[in-house]
Amino acid sequence: DVKVTQSSRYLVKRTGEKVFLECVQDMDHENMFWYRQDPGLGLRLIYFSYDVKMKEKGDIPEGYSVSREKKERFSLILESASTNQTSMYLCASTGTGGGNEQFFGPGTRLTVL
């Protein structure tokens, strides 16, 4: 079974802090994604990556950056956290040549005070 893990289930940070959210997948997937999920807005794509050291902006990249130094790990970085970044963050991965099915981690619920 595909397993996608995220470093924290719950996180509380203060405004202005630098925040790292880590995601690891164990299926040698090339593609990894970061979404945020907010009530009434559904899942929105922040950034994605097709390969190591490669990154592409999604629909809402402002205020975020990412890092992919190893194939299995994709990090989301909030350079200076703000209260409007309080949200549920979901990481997903998928392999190439498949049917676009994405496999999700359990999510990190981030609260910025």
Next chain:
Amino acid sequence: GQQLNQSPQSMFIQEGEDVSMNCTSSSIFNTWLWYKQDPGEGPVLLIALYKAGELTSNGRLTAQFGITRKDSFLNISASIPSDVGIYFCAGPPAGGADGLTFGKGTHLIIQP
């Protein structure tokens, strides 16, 4: 970006009832995916559809890929308490860039 219109937003049903929800788009989709999300967890893939007209079942769940490639529906038969959760449709739009577009979800609530 692309949008998926998912309905209904929420459903209040009795245990044992059948459930039906659907998703429509103004754009063509090559794949339709249905996910379920339990509270505090990430979405879990239920059914994947790859061809227009395809009808696929997974236990009590049945999903269909619309002939026009612009819609899909999910049925749940004989609902049970563990069916409670949020159901999302998703897909990569044809000719679209990357990642999935998600519907806003159908929140299923089962009354005892």
